[in-house]
Amino acid sequence: MPTPARPPGSAEHRPLRRDAERNRLRILEAAGEVFAQRGLEASLDEIAEHAGVGVGTVYRRFPGKDELVEALFEQKIARVEALAEQAAAIPDGWQALASFLESALALQVADLGLRQVLLSHGCGRDRVAGARARLAPLIGNLVCRAQSQGGMRTDVELPDIPAILLMITSVAEYSRGVNEDLWRRYLALILDGLRAGPQHGPLPADALSQSQLDQVMRSWDPVRRHPPS
Amino acid sequence: MPTPARPPGSAEHRPLRRDAERNRLRILEAAGEVFAQRGLEASLDEIAEHAGVGVGTVYRRFPGKDELVEALFEQKIARVEALAEQAAAIPDGWQALASFLESALALQVADLGLRQVLLSHGCGRDRVAGARARLAPLIGNLVCRAQSQGGMRTDVELPDIPAILLMITSVAEYSRGVNEDLWRRYLALILDGLRAGPQHGPLPADALSQSQLDQVMRSWDPVRRHPPS
DNA sequence: TGTTAAGTTGAGGACGCTCCTCCACTTGAT
DNA sequence: ATCAAGTGGAGGAGCGTCCTCAACTTAACA
Numbered sequence: 001m002p003t004p005a006r007p008p009g010s011a012e013h014r015p016l017r018r019d020a021e022r023n024r025l026r027i028l029e030a031a032g033e034v035f036a037q038r039g040l041e042a043s044l045d046e047i048a049e050h051a052g053v054g055v056g057t058v059y060r061r062f063p064g065k066d067e068l069v070e071a072l073f074e075q076k077i078a079r080v081e082a083l084a085e086q087a088a089a090i091p092d093g094w095q096a097l098a099s100f101l102e103s104a105l106a107l108q109v110a111d112l113g114l115r116q117v118l119l120s121h122g123c124g125r126d127r128v129a130g131a132r133a134r135l136a137p138l139i140g141n142l143v144c145r146a147q148s149q150g151g152m153r154t155d156v157e158l159p160d161i162p163a164i165l166l167m168i169t170s171v172a173e174y175s176r177g178v179n180e181d182l183w184r185r186y187l188a189l190i191l192d193g194l195r196a197g198p199q200h201g202p203l204p205a206d207a208l209s210q211s212q213l214d215q216v217m218r219s220w221d222p223v224r225r226h227p228p229s
Numbered sequence: 230m231p232t233p234a235r236p237p238g239s240a241e242h243r244p245l246r247r248d249a250e251r252n253r254l255r256i257l258e259a260a261g262e263v264f265a266q267r268g269l270e271a272s273l274d275e276i277a278e279h280a281g282v283g284v285g286t287v288y289r290r291f292p293g294k295d296e297l298v299e300a301l302f303e304q305k306i307a308r309v310e311a312l313a314e315q316a317a318a319i320p321d322g323w324q325a326l327a328s329f330l331e332s333a334l335a336l337q338v339a340d341l342g343l344r345q346v347l348l349s350h351g352c353g354r355d356r357v358a359g360a361r362a363r364l365a366p367l368i369g370n371l372v373c374r375a376q377s378q379g380g381m382r383t384d385v386e387l388p389d390i391p392a393i394l395l396m397i398t399s400v401a402e403y404s405r406g407v408n409e410d411l412w413r414r415y416l417a418l419i420l421d422g423l424r425a426g427p428q429h430g431p432l433p434a435d436a437l438s439q440s441q442l443d444q445v446m447r448s449w450d451p452v453r454r455h456p457p458s
Numbered sequence: 459t460g461t462t463a464a465g466t467t468g469a470g471g472a473c474g475c476t477c478c479t480c481c482a483c484t485t486g487a488t
Numbered sequence: 489a490t491c492a493a494g495t496g497g498a499g500g501a502g503c504g505t506c507c508t509c510a511a512c513t514t515a516a517c518a
Binding site: 119156160163164166167168170171174175177178179181182183184185186188189190191192193194195197199200201203204205206207208212215216219220 | 348385389392393395396397399400403404406407408410411412413414415417418419420421422423424426428429430432433434435436437441444445448449
Binding site: 019060 | 494
């Protein structure tokens with residue numbers, strides 16, 4: 001029997017050969033860099049080249065782009081979660097939210113793929129979706145606290161946050177390579193608009209409901225901009 | 230002499246045959262609709278089909294996409310100019326700027342192509358660029374007046390306006406087909422941030438300079454998102 | 459009405475891109 | 489030394505765009 005018996009229910013694979021493991025890591029690292037710079041529309045061929053590895057090797061290790069995305073971005077979203085938790089420790093609710101937005105945006109601005117993964121349902125199906133689902137209530141808490149402590153106007157809602165992230169990352173993408181900090185300017189502007197203040201009129205349109213947000217994220221495909229068909 | 234003599238220096242072509250002229254108009258109309266819905270990345274084949282005309286006919290009438298874009302969008306930008314002029318007639322400077330932003334955005338939100346043409350240098354080279362150049366000082370006046378009359382914070386500048394348009398049109402594109410008015414919510418938010426007010430901190434990053442804005446617009450290609458190469 | 463230049467059509471070639479497979483070759487583990 | 493595991497990368501399949509061209513149709517004018 002060439003392959004010795006494994007414990008039957010065990011999900012573990014036999015460990016990879018050492019060179020194979022080394023390549024697996026190279027691919028993950030390269031994918032991280034390429035997805036960050038070019039977004040999720042990068043082809044696996046591109047990642048292979050950047051990793052100094054043949055395309056075949058990439059496909060042997062990862063059945064498709066989704067698996068690669070899952071493997072990479074679950075932890076990246078976890079890093080955003082960590083930022084939300086750190087922010088939760090700040091006593092002033094407004095400060096906490098503002099600081100979360102800034103740090104989360106700094107990550108997304110440096111990583112086009114992270115932005116796409118957070119704003120659409122397109123790519124990583126299960127684990128990434130789970131990570132996103134864990135993140136949402138953390139942000140919800142930050143919003144509630146900022147409002148109940150009086151620092152933030154009360155007519156904004158949790159689903160406004162993705163929209164704000166989208167707007168700011170859009171400027172960042174627009175001004176890439178010319179002024180890397182420009183987005184901070186518009187974050188400050190929007191934060192000034194979010195501040196509790198007497199002179200604010202009522203907002204003229206409803207925020208997205210949760211199900212509308214789902215729908216939008218499902219149909220938003222930053223990769224190929226064809227209509228939902 | 231089959232073709233009767235024309236005035237020698239005349240740049241005018243002989244008038245098109247009646248069916249040809251009809252088709253030319255059909256093509257322009259179709260292009261308007263397709264560019265509005267799908268953006269400038271729509272192919273001429275797509276426009277031909279939408280016009281109910283063979284591809285060849287489109288290519289006979291318009292050497293390339295650029296000519297079509299020029300023919301269409303010069304007048305569309307002129308319509309935005311008209312909005313700026315109407316706004317200039319409003320006595321209150323803040324009201325004037327706010328009303329211009331809202332009406333200009335309403336056009337851009339309904340027309341993906343207009344948005345792209347206003348925010349990039351990619352497609353229509355000459356006439357469109359001219360129209361854009363005519364528009365800029367009109368907006369500059371609105372901004373100056375809003376500030377000098379005290380309605381608007383003084384640390385924003387003319388080049389912030391394109392960035393704001395970009396942000397808002399990005400949300401609008403994101404939420405297309407789900408909540409057509411959502412962008413108004415974020416316009417209101419940003420306008421609240423632009424209002425003159427004592428509690429605003431200084432903005433943490435410089436606006437783009439004119440030449441930086443040029444550079445950004447030149448390299449932003451909403452059509453094919455390949456890096457500037 | 460006949461003649462003819464202007465106009466139209468849409469299949470299809472050239473090109474470029476991505477996904478992914480396959481098999482001759484190399485390498486690590488035993 | 490053996491050989492299963494791993495590798496590379498040319499290349500096929502598929503798609504989408506741009507654009508041409510030769511056969512056909514039609515408006516204009518005598």
